Amino acid sequence: MDLNIHYIQNSYIKNISVIGEIETKEDTERLLRELEASNILEFNITFIGANTLNTRIVEKISYLRKILKCKIYVLKRFLYLYLQDLGIKCEYVLKKSLHAKLNNKTPISELRSLDTDMVNRFLENIRLKFGYDYTGYQIDSVIRRINITMLRENISCFEQFEAAVLKEPEIFEQLFLDLSINTTGFFRDPDVFLMLRNRILTYLCSYSHIKIWCVGCSSGKEPYSLAILLYELGLLNKTYIYATDINPYIIEEAKNGLFSTSNIDKDILNYQKSGGTRNFVDYFDLNDSYMKIKSHLQKNILFFQHSVIGNGILNEFQLILCRNVLIYLTPQTQEKVLFTLSKSLDFTGFLVLGKSEGMLLNGGHSFFVNYLAKEKIYRLKQSI
Incomplete structure (x- = not known):
């Protein structure tokens, strides 16, 4: 991280440009020192190149915004959307070459259909150049998301778009974010968490230690929901939760443990439906527009980047979601993926899939059998 700092002449305004990601503790301390000057009436801070900010920086600029001493400018879409979601007002700065995108009103349905073979070759080139493997994704979904990125970049020719993605890291980053799926929620599908509470974790409580893997953890709401559940059952201290996602930026966001309060009513309802009887809000420190997960619920969660497609077997778990x-x-x-999960699961462990997923067309019955069919909970075939 580099800082460019200058003061507006004859005023008490301090301009700070943060260049690059804030990657180290020293970077954080340096920026926080620059934001502490008591004689400054206003800070103008511009984040150039940063996709993520850690908790301490977010809390600091949130406080400065609250007391009207800070204007924030952001050049990366991911960081802009994150701060906006937390209720921290900031301005998204587009490069001049990208301004034309704002005037592009072409609906996705009017874009020409893309040739599947061309797209598959493109995905293979992405895998070879950047190491991200999308060749096994549903092609219709990939094409739709490619079209979204083409609209963002105001590029109508696929060949031109492919060349730009492979040549310009910033355009690849936009495609990468559009290909990432980050839909999640606290105690999402509460009936599943109710079964985890009443059937699965009560079975695992006899283990001396428990390892759980959350695949595709997104912003962390699923592993934090598990941490709350384990805490209420008295199992958190002997459990480690491995929370992984292909997106390194969403992993950093998850580590922060900061969440918008806009869905708090739904979060509380899901928690109650999952069998929770305490006050859900007590598990957070509340700010005006966001909430912060309590630190004791974070300590046994290991967040890190991992692709279940490309990186293979991770550990031996008693529970995989x-x-x-x-x-x-x-x-x-x-x-x-199911083969990888079967090799990552303890002999007597459990696998939980999504409500619309199963073992019908993917050969999964070679590895797993139904345990709780309605909740899509499975066990290893050889364990029955």
């Missing part, structure tokens, strides 16, 4: 991941993959890739 891989919910709403398979639906975006081809049946052949689903089978590969």
Whole structure:
């Protein structure tokens, strides 16, 4: 991280440009020191190149915004959307070459259909150049998201778009974000969490230690929901939750444990439906527009980037949640993933899939059998 700092002449306004990601503790301390000057009436801070900010920086700029001492400018879409979701007002700065995108009103349905073979070759080139493998994703979903990125970049020719993605990291980053699925929620599908509470974790409580893997953890609401559940059952201290996602930016967001309060009523209802009897809000420190998960619920969660498609077997777990991941993959890739999950699961462990997923077309019955069919909970075939 580099900082460019200057003061507006004859005023008490301090302009700070933050260049690059804030990656180290030293970077954080340096920026916080620059934001502490008591004689400054206003800070103008511009984040150039940063997709993520850690909790301390977010809390600091949120406070400065609250007391009207800070204007924030952001050049990366992911960071802009994150701050906006937390209720931290900021301005999204587009490069001049990208301004034309705002005037592009072409609906996705009017874009020409893309040739599947061309798209598959494009995905293989992405895999070879950037290391991200989308070749096993449902092609219709991939094409739709490519079209979305083409609209953002105001590029109508696929060949031109392909060349730009492979040449310009910023355009690849936009496609990468559009290909990432980050839909999640606290105690999502509460009937599943009710079964985890009443059947699965009560079975696992006899273990001396428990390892759980959340595949595709997104912003962290699923692993934090598990942490709350484990805490209420007295199992958190002997449990480690491995929370992984292909998107490194969403992993950093999840580590922060900061969430919008806009869905708090739904979160409370889902928690109650999952068998929770305490006050859901007590598990958070509340700010005006966002809430912060209590630190004791974070300590046993290991967040890190991982692709269940490309990185393979991770550990030996008593419980794996891989919910709403398979639906975006081809049946052949689903089978590969299920094989990986079967090899990552303890002999007597449990696998939880999403409500619209299962073992019908992907060969999964070679590895798993139904345990609780309605909740899409499975066990290893050889364990029965």
